[in-house]
Amino acid sequence: MAQEAGSRGPIGWGSMRTDAAGDPRPFDALLATVRRLVAPGGCAWHETQTHESLTQFLVEETAELIDAIERQLPASEIQSELGDVLYQVLFHAAIAERDGEGYDFDGIASTLNEKLVRRHPHVFGDRGYMTVEELHAEWERLKEDAAGEDRGSRGPLEGIPAGMPTLARAAKVIERLKRAGLIDPGAGDAYPEDPLAALIGPDEQRLAEFGIGDAMLAMLMRANRAGVDPDRALRLAVDRLTARVLHDEG
Numbered sequence: 001m002a003q004e005a006g007s008r009g010p011i012g013w014g015s016m017r018t019d020a021a022g023d024p025r026p027f028d029a030l031l032a033t034v035r036r037l038v039a040p041g042g043c044a045w046h047e048t049q050t051h052e053s054l055t056q057f058l059v060e061e062t063a064e065l066i067d068a069i070e071r072q073l074p075a076s077e078i079q080s081e082l083g084d085v086l087y088q089v090l091f092h093a094a095i096a097e098r099d100g101e102g103y104d105f106d107g108i109a110s111t112l113n114e115k116l117v118r119r120h121p122h123v124f125g126d127r128g129y130m131t132v133e134e135l136h137a138e139w140e141r142l143k144e145d146a147a148g149e150d151r152g153s154r155g156p157l158e159g160i161p162a163g164m165p166t167l168a169r170a171a172k173v174i175e176r177l178k179r180a181g182l183i184d185p186g187a188g189d190a191y192p193e194d195p196l197a198a199l200i201g202p203d204e205q206r207l208a209e210f211g212i213g214d215a216m217l218a219m220l221m222r223a224n225r226a227g228v229d230p231d232r233a234l235r236l237a238v239d240r241l242t243a244r245v246l247h248d249e250g
Contacts, residue, residue: 062085
């Protein structure tokens with residue numbers, strides 16, 4: 001049954017906005033559905049979930065979305081996968097709202113909007129056009145300001161989540177160190193101890209994706225033959241790289 005504009009949701013949280021025909025707006029209806037699922041007396045499975053128990057599903061749903069995009073599945077399937085990822089955000093928000101953790105969906109949306117506006121002064125302010133390089137530097141300065149830190153005090157690897165998948169974290173570390181001018185991934189002789197140096201060649205950036213993929217696959221097969229955990233091997237290699245570079249910088 002349609003609700004009047006501004007009427008309370010089905011479990012007393014927020015309001016249900018309606019369109020001209022008196023039907024709930026899709027997003028408000030979705031919020032009400034998720035809230036109902038996690039509410040006492042709703043779905044028993046939803047009611048027992050926590051932020052911690054849901055992390056695996058966030059990873060899985062994100063992976064499924066990436067897979068759909070990379071496989072160029074029909075728009076309807078990508079839309080469905082995007083909905084599954086959005087559901088995870090709403091699920092966490094509904095749990096926090098229900099348990100009085102100090103934030104809810106409106107708070108999440110408001111904080112995100114303020115952050116987007118603050119980090120794009122060239123769009124919403126009077127900074128004018130900025131190149132990608134200038135934007136990276138500006139974002140780092142804005143992060144320092146938001147954290148109350150002195151300009152230039154943030155280390156190049158500050159803020160990289162420890163829980164990132166190993167390969168994604170490795171790529172992030174390399175990009176951050178490159179941006180800080182501490183390494184040059186395009187220089188083939190920069191790290192002669194790199195076992196891939198001879199295989200890949202001096203200019204990685206010009207290799208096609210399939211070339212990099214084939215090289216990585218070959219290394220995974222080599223790891224399998226040697227009985228080596230490739231995830232651990234890469235994690236330790238990244239640790240050695242960061243320790244060496246930051247030690248040289250210090």
